[in-house]
Amino acid sequence: MIRRPTVAGMFYELDPNRLKENIKKCFLHKLGPGKLPEEIGNLTPIVLGLVVPHAGYIYSGATAAHSYFKLSLEKKPDVFIILGPNHTPLGSGISLMKSGIWKTPLGDVPIDSSVAEAILEADEGEIIDAESTGHQAEHSIEVQLPFLQFLYKDEFKFVPISMMLQDVRTAKEVGQAIAQGVKNSGLNAVIIASTDFSHYEPHETAQEKDRKAIDAILELNEEKLYDTVSSLSISMCGYGPVMAMLTATKLLGSKDAKLLSYTTSGDTSGNYGQVVGYAAIEITK
Numbered sequence: 001m002i003r004r005p006t007v008a009g010m011f012y013e014l015d016p017n018r019l020k021e022n023i024k025k026c027f028l029h030k031l032g033p034g035k036l037p038e039e040i041g042n043l044t045p046i047v048l049g050l051v052v053p054h055a056g057y058i059y060s061g062a063t064a065a066h067s068y069f070k071l072s073l074e075k076k077p078d079v080f081i082i083l084g085p086n087h088t089p090l091g092s093g094i095s096l097m098k099s100g101i102w103k104t105p106l107g108d109v110p111i112d113s114s115v116a117e118a119i120l121e122a123d124e125g126e127i128i129d130a131e132s133t134g135h136q137a138e139h140s141i142e143v144q145l146p147f148l149q150f151l152y153k154d155e156f157k158f159v160p161i162s163m164m165l166q167d168v169r170t171a172k173e174v175g176q177a178i179a180q181g182v183k184n185s186g187l188n189a190v191i192i193a194s195t196d197f198s199h200y201e202p203h204e205t206a207q208e209k210d211r212k213a214i215d216a217i218l219e220l221n222e223e224k225l226y227d228t229v230s231s232l233s234i235s236m237c238g239y240g241p242v243m244a245m246l247t248a249t250k251l252l253g254s255k256d257a258k259l260l261s262y263t264t265s266g267d268t269s270g271n272y273g274q275v276v277g278y279a280a281i282e283i284t285k
Contacts, residue, residue, distance in 0.1 A: 001100030001132060007139040008105055011056040012146060016105045023150045026061035031263050033065055037072035037151060045074045049191045049249040049283035051217065051242060052147075054084065054140040055276060059265045060196070066260040066280035068147045071190065078187035079112045079157050080148065081119075081178055081248075083241035084140030084194035086164040091134020093165035094174055096120065098130045102142070102160070106149040112157035115189070119159065119181030125173045127165075134162040140194040140238065166240025168226045174240075175222075175247025182252060189252075193245035195238025197277030203266045209234045210262065210277040217281055218257045222246045249283045257283045 013019040027036050050067045053060035086095065098116035101108045120130055135141065141160045148156060161174065182189045197213060198206035209232050216225035222243035229239045246254075260280040266272035 003097065003100060003102045003132065003135055005104050005142055006137055007142060011139060011143050014105055019105050019146055020150065022057055023061070023146060026057055026065040027069060029062035031261070031267060032062035033069040037069055040076055040151065041073040043074045045077060045188055046285045047071060047074060047190055047282055048252050048254045048285060049193065049245045051193050051195060051279055051281035052144060053196050053278035054143045054194045055196055055265070055278065059268050059276070060278040063261045063263045063278040063280050064147060067282065068151060070260060070282050072151050076152055076156065077190040079115050079159065079189045080192060081159045081161065081189055082141045082144055082192045082194060083161045083163060083244055084138065085166065085238040085241060086134050086138050086162045087140065087237065088137045090136055091162060091164065092129040092131055094128045094170065095131050095134025095162040096128050097132045097135050097160050102145060104145050104149060106146055107154050109145050109149065110157050112159055115181060115185050115187065116159045118185045119177050122180035122184065123173070123177040127170060127173050128161070128177060134164065135160055138162050144192055144194055163240045163244070168223060168243060171222065171240045171243035172247045175244040176251065178244065178248040179251035191245045191248050193238060193241040195236060195242055197234065197236045197279060199235040199237070199276050200274045203264055203272035203275045206264055206275050206277045210279065214259055214262065214279055214281070217242060217246065218259060220246055220250055220254060220257055220283070246283070253285050254283045255285060257281060
């Protein structure tokens with residue numbers, strides 16, 4: 001099965017050479033790390049999870065580059081599990097695409113079918129559906145792949161999980177299945193949660209609200225994150241993927257979290273009246 005890109009030419013460049021230059025600019029941007037990943041590092045892997053935004057690269061790419069720069073300092077993981085919210089009405093509550101390839105302008109990315117099957121087998125509540133419809137028109141996972149291709153070319157595999165349901169119970173069950181599937185596979189995995197934070201709030205309001213949600217993530221507390229998002233009406237689109245990632249990484253041994261970058265779209269567009277918030281966060285052993 002082939003999944004073709006849906007936001008190439010909109011969220012990021014369609015032409016491969018221009019896309020590579022686009023990603024380089026994200027790393028070199030004043031809001032980014034300020035330097036390019038020179039080569040894949042040899043540090044012992046300690047990153048278990050990442051929070052990464054998924055807006056157009058012109059707005060959130062520099063923030064996303066912080067997470068991917070940190071990743072580049074370590075040895076390449078065996079597999080990536082990428083969780084994203086489902087902004088569309090397509091697919092089931094939790095959609096896992098278990099086989100095939102995803103195309104981007106930079107080439108093809110294969111799904112790790114063995115890890116996908118291990119996650120499905122570990123899903124005791126059978127809440128995860130093996131189906132592809134939930135991925136057809138959704139961008140939150142797609143926009144992560146060119147960054148990973150920039151780092152690893154075609155030398156990595158991943159498992160995509162799209163979440164329409166984002167309650168605490170569902171997210172924890174998904175996270176538990178991921179953790180058990182990773183343990184059963186015996187592989188070194190990095191779990192990426194794709195999310196933006198406040199949507200269309202004034203800059204100062206977005207910062208204030210988002211900081212509280214980020215604090216819950218830094219405490220590795222998925223229940224607190226859900227309560228914070230709910231009580232403050234934070235329009236964070238991927239709190240479910242973040243909760244699932246936190247659940248999984250804690251079961252895999254995470255002990256710490258660090259905010260790498262926080263920006264809003266106002267920092268790049270100059271329009272601070274209605275912004276979207278973006279954060280890059282690492283979860284480590």
